[in-house]
Amino acid sequence: KTDEPGGAQTPGRQTGPVKIGISLPLTGDFSEPGKGIQEGYQVWADQVNAKGGLLGRKVELIFRDDASDPNRVSSDYESLITQDKVNLVFGPFSSRLVIPAAKVAESYNMLFVEPAGAAKEVFEQGFKRLFYAAPAIAGDHYNYLAEYILKLPADQKPKTAAYASLDDPFAQGTAYGLRDKLAAAGIKTVVDEVYPPETTDFAPIAAKIAAAKPDIVVGGTQFEDSVGLVRALQELKVQPKLAAFSTGPTLAEFPAAVKGAAEHILSPVGWSATATFTGNQDMVKRYKEMFGGQANEDAANGYTVGQIVEAAVNAVKCVDPTPECQDKLANHIRQGTFDTVVGPLSFDDQGRPEQAHMIQQYVNGKVEIVLPENAKTAGIVYPKKEW
Amino acid sequence: MTSLRTEGLSKSFGGVLAVDGATVELLEGKINGLIGPNGSGKTTFFNLITGMIKPDAGRVLYRDRDITRHSPHRIAHAGIGRTFQLCRVFPRLTVLENMLVAVRRTRLRELLAGLRDKGEVERARHWLRRMGIEHLEDAEARDLSYGQQKLLELAAALMAEPELVLLDEPAGGVNPALIDRIVSLVRDLNAEGRTFLVVEHNMDMVMGMCDHVIVFDRGAPIAAGPPSVIRDDPRVLEAYLGV
Amino acid sequence: MRIASRGLPLLVAALAIAYPFLVPNYYLVYAGALTVMYAAMATSWNLLGGFTGYVSLGHSAFFGLGAYGTGLLVVRAGVPWVVALLASALLVTVFAVVVGIAAVRVRGASFVIVSIALVSMMNLVVQGWRSLTGGSTGLQVPSPFPGLHRGQTHMVFFYLFLALLAIALASWWYVSRSRFGAGLRAIREDEDKAESLGVPTAAYKVTAFALSALFVALAGGLYAVWFGSLDPIFVFSILIGSYMVLMSLLGGVRHLFGPLLGALIVAPAGEYFLIALGETQIHLTATGLVLVLVVLFMPDGILARFTRRRAGPSIPDETAEQRLQGVTP
Amino acid sequence: MSLLLQGLALGVLTGGLYALLASGLSLYFGVMRVVMVAHPAFLFLAAYLTYTVHTAFGLDPFLALPVTVPLFFALGVAVQRLLIARLAPENLAMMSVLLTFGIALTIEGLLGTFYTGSYKSVSMEYATRSLTIGGVHLPYDKIIAFWVAAITLVVLFAVLVKSRFGQSLRATIQHREAARLVGIQTERVAGYGFGVGLATAAVGGTVLALITPFFPASHWVWIGKLMAIIVVGGLGSVIGAALAAVLLGVVEGLVLVTVDATWATMMFYVFLFLALLVRPQGFFGGRLAHRF
């Protein structure tokens, strides 16, 4: 077979475009973030090509739609690597899809930098060429918030906390990261609810939370459920001092979907449109030109993958799909620190990033970065105003 | 000698007492007739005997074995075969396949044996020949005319080698010429030792063919005896013949 | 004609066996293995659907259980994969018997609904039972052949699935010509009537249900060790179940090779739609429309078109005089 | 205790909504023997249309009803006349599942193409407030949903049982030739029947849009639940389905507040299987079910 591992690569392939294979959930459950990441990749490719390409060769992105199905994601990478013979692969979206995809890449010895597999399990599979191109893994998303809460003076410090989380490795990971830290510091967990993705009615969950009267409410959520939860909490008149939800509030549709209720909701965010990290403003601008509208975190994560791989390729001066070249790239990434639109990134041995997410809050209807101190655009409001 | 006996068999649907404490005896080796006005519970009685519906009270004894509440296929295995008032065949199976469905015993070996087992096919053809429809063996049952379907239904019931055969209006909707044929068939089969219970509204047929006639009214027998006696029984005349 | 009908399957079989060596790259081996897997599942589905007319949209429940059973036995109990595969298939079969006793009590539409419910339920159980199954994180099953590289693993599984397909086809063929099969067909046509002829319909239906589940579970188990990552949402997906139905229906549920033919068409076509129309969700629409068209215009499947065409009643005409002879005894 | 009361109250309100969503399904089956897997897809189609009307003209979602209800009625007539009517009657129940499954995929694909895969929601100010009675909070959106459902069901029931149309519809389904012979225009009637079913989807979709965000694949979640409801209620019985819907809504609500969401969803299927074991024709159902 022509794709026998270690089989001779045709010498002629050293010229022509650098093909990068990517499978993304362009349809199905994860299609929204999938689309965002695709745009991030496209912005990156556009800018690289404008600069003359990778090692002087044009970059060509080959996208496949995996319909959010892990079965498809494997086939896609399988075919991208063996049929299309791409030079590089970039990761898909969601921890659920990253693991099967990384398995394929790993078995063909391909470098696998991914924008969206944050769950801790991703890094426990023994992948040697996988890197997560965002500031922190799921469990660490709320680190700054945990620090902040624990430093509050005793009379303001919350005593009880309620957690509600979507049954999804990423969403759950974020909430549980915070829960574990707060619980260790003595803040009592009064509700700890996990709901399946099919859930459409959040009122009873909110009723449970209402009955426990917690000081803070934390949601490990994605979009739909964050909206549902916020609405239900509001309807059932739950008035916590602090409310934090992952993912949902970072999307542009959120404030409209919950009407006035967005005010003072906190959320971990890995990227900010206003940050001045390397290339960030260029990216935001280019994105606006290409797609109209504001770039989001997903796009930024996609872009980040591109930045890291670009830096590595330029450093080791090869983009072949051969194990040797891919290993060189992986080793480079493992050892270096990379300037990206989400800040400087470095990775541990399993490919985990070692930085932390910022915390955003809706203040007077606007998204502000409130934590950490050195990045904040506004002061955190605590306790939050009533719904 | 009795072939089948029911004791106080009852069944009601909602408010309707369809069969009401029916105690009936069928004579072994004879052609028993069952007549009664529309809605007197004849079909329900059949369904109770064959286990298609479960009685509210009472027992069914076949050759002195209690078969009440047995499932229909067990009752079929015990040797009771039946046909339906509205003729029922398997429409999209061929005539021969229709025949081969019948099972008398469920031994695994037999079940897994090839469908076209020579002996079985021969037996099936034998019955088809007796019904005079052997030339149709490869036709799909839904293409048969109504009368032919009636014959097929009877043949399939006989394929399971029942000792007691229950026929629900075998002549209903059948061409008179064919009725003659069915009558003579039933006679022949009876002569071979099979017991029959025939529900029919065709009086000529019942009186001419049956050895013993039971009359139902409102879910229970009101008279039983040889046709000559039944024919003149005033209760029967009133309840049934309506004259 | 006879030679053609005998020869064609042989030729196809030979081609199938040679397939992995004929294609230029491992992706095609992979895609081939996937297609054969679907063919095996569709054929197993047809053991129930084709004979009894009970349409199950929920066979992916057995696929998923087979997969998770095998995966869990390998990962949690450290059982060798072959043993795990067989043990889990057996467990699933037992489970299918239990479920079947409840499920086949209802006919037609209710049964379809029950089968849909079964998948949703299994999905909830597996997803909710995090401590055992890993829940939504999924379950990672180590490759049974660590020595082989990925492409070679695909080859091995291609043949394993091919073997499973062969067994499923053989079972269908055997049942179709047994009296058991005749009983099942009778159930499709008229259950009460079959019962009155002595067919123990409940037992037959449960047996067919379980048999069909067994093969699907085997396919699921193989999938687990081959694919290596299991995710409850996707193994317990109605879509997988409906693919089995679509394939069988397209090829023809009354024919031994119907589901196989359906799989050979649907699997590559699905791939094509996804690649050609993948940028938007319009490929879903394309799949949906194909399904609609098949149901409307080819409800008996492609093979039905090529085999005996029903022009009219299959009864020879007879004259009144012939009839007279038939009538007089 | 108050938590239980709260759960109960929410359950009843949600049950009302379920009753509305399931009524169409019951109708198709009860009068047409069609298992309409695409019903939830149509619900979300209606939700999207409502969304469009709401965002484009800033109208209250309920003001979209005069548009969506007739539109869906027409759509229903078309679906029945052009597609369902072509199915062979022998295995209508089965084939209709597959046919409507295909329709569901088609709709999902179209929604995804036109509206993208992202979540949409329609939120009204009144939908986030609630009424408090004795410590129990009753969200207005749920109250509205409940009443809309109740009214729709009463209308539906009146149409089916009392009206001439309802009678001809049922007659058509039960014996088409005989219906034609008593003078019923069977084709037209069957089409209208389907139209009425889809019209309920228009109402249901509007209500749904008001209370939950949605995206093209949302309908999958509802198929299992709604199907469970109509089986528990006795396939084809509109009243049975309504009762079952409220029962399951309450059970779900109570289990949600006492156990967890996974078990709450599981309850639908537990009841489904219970129904099958205890009464295969459904808890509330008529004699009809056993014949299919």
Place this chain on the structure above:
Amino acid sequence: MNTVLSLEDVEAGYGRAALVLRGLSVTVRAGEVVCLVGPNGAGKSTALKVASGLLTPRSGRVVLAGQDVTGLSPQRLLGLGLAHVLQGHSVFREMTVAENVRLGGFTVRDQARLNARIETVKELFPVVAERWGSMAGLLSGGQQKQVEFARALMLEPKVVLLDEPSMGLDPRNTQVVFDQIDLMRRTGVAVLLVEQNARRALEMADVGCVLDLGRVHISGPARELAADPRLGKLYLGGAPAN
């Protein structure tokens, strides 16, 4: 007497299948009962379906009261005064007896007339009155047949097509049915009757037609046919066996 209904040289069949009717011609005059007899599958029911518009013939004409009605829908023909009682069981199973009977007068707008008819059929068939509120599908075979006949009596048509109306009925009810047919004849209704109870039917009919293989084999005055020995053997069954 004037011809009310006639089938002229009708050829008809189902789908793409072979022809069932092969050049059938039948004429029914007002106040006359024409009885079709013939073996099972001869095409008797098919002939009635063609006459009532349920089946469109491939060739030939259907003429109703001088008007060519070939291919018109049953609803239209009903409007022109033609009623058809189907063979077998055609009650609306999941509707009550009451609804069934009322539906028989679906096209009748005049409530008073409808109610009067209802009283009449209730008298004729006591079971209809007795089981007025029951689900029709749950009645016994013969009871359903009575409901069907009652349903057909709701209209006062000019032509009635009856397809084995006595099938499954007990002697008393058979008598009622035949009496009704006689009554129709006397009120000038044209009746096209299909019966397997052939001797009895021919006894009361005016004209008999023996149908076989989709054609009229022999026709003539009913009583003469009944007496024809050859026909007896072939179509009417031997004398009561004993």
